[in-house]
Amino acid sequence: GQQVMQIPQYQHVQEGEDFTTYCNSSTTLSNIQWYKQRPGGHPVFLIQLVKSGEVKKQKRLTFQFGEAKKNSSLHITATQTTDVGTYFCAGYRHSNYQLIWGAGTKLIIKP
Amino acid sequence: EPEVTQTPSHQVTQMGQEVILRCVPISNHLYFYWYRQILGQKVEFLVSFYNNEISEKSEIFDDQFSVERPDGSNFTLKIRSTKLEDSAMYFCASKLRTTSTDTQYFGPGTRLTVL
16 A cells, blocks of 8 residues: 655754654655644644645745655754654545555654 | 544543544534554554545454544544554544645544553
């Protein structure tokens, strides 16, 4: 079945360093969404990318959708303690009903 | 801002017992979902529900699971005979429209512990 692979599983950074997580789908996605889940919390929608090659920014976060609509990335510049959590990508199958989730990348700020 | 609510926040049950997890989606939303997240793992799709019937379900959603919208506001997930491996966080989500570009709004989740 269709899978969304996400790497890395964990990323330890010093506060102020950058963070990047990558998602890759086995098949073309109709769109891709990014969620953030704080420890003990529920997934919170961050953004959606629909168009091939699309790039969107939210303050220090930059989201990209690949030209083939099979891969995506999230880059955080100059991480802060408030960025801690797990970042999930999730892509829609063309059926519209089922969101296929990546395994998530946990952002950990080193003390 | 309207939000999805779920009750209870934590449910502890004995293996083999039935549990019902409850969700109140955002009032004007039309699509409803249940997801499961085993501790520390990825979010897994269970089922989607539209127009009072299941739209799609995953291989996890076997005969032990059922969903219902009994009264136009609640959306429930029933597990008939719980197993140890059903222990997980269960999230309900709702979406306004049919298009895949619509945002899904998640509830806070119910932590199910099966002993």
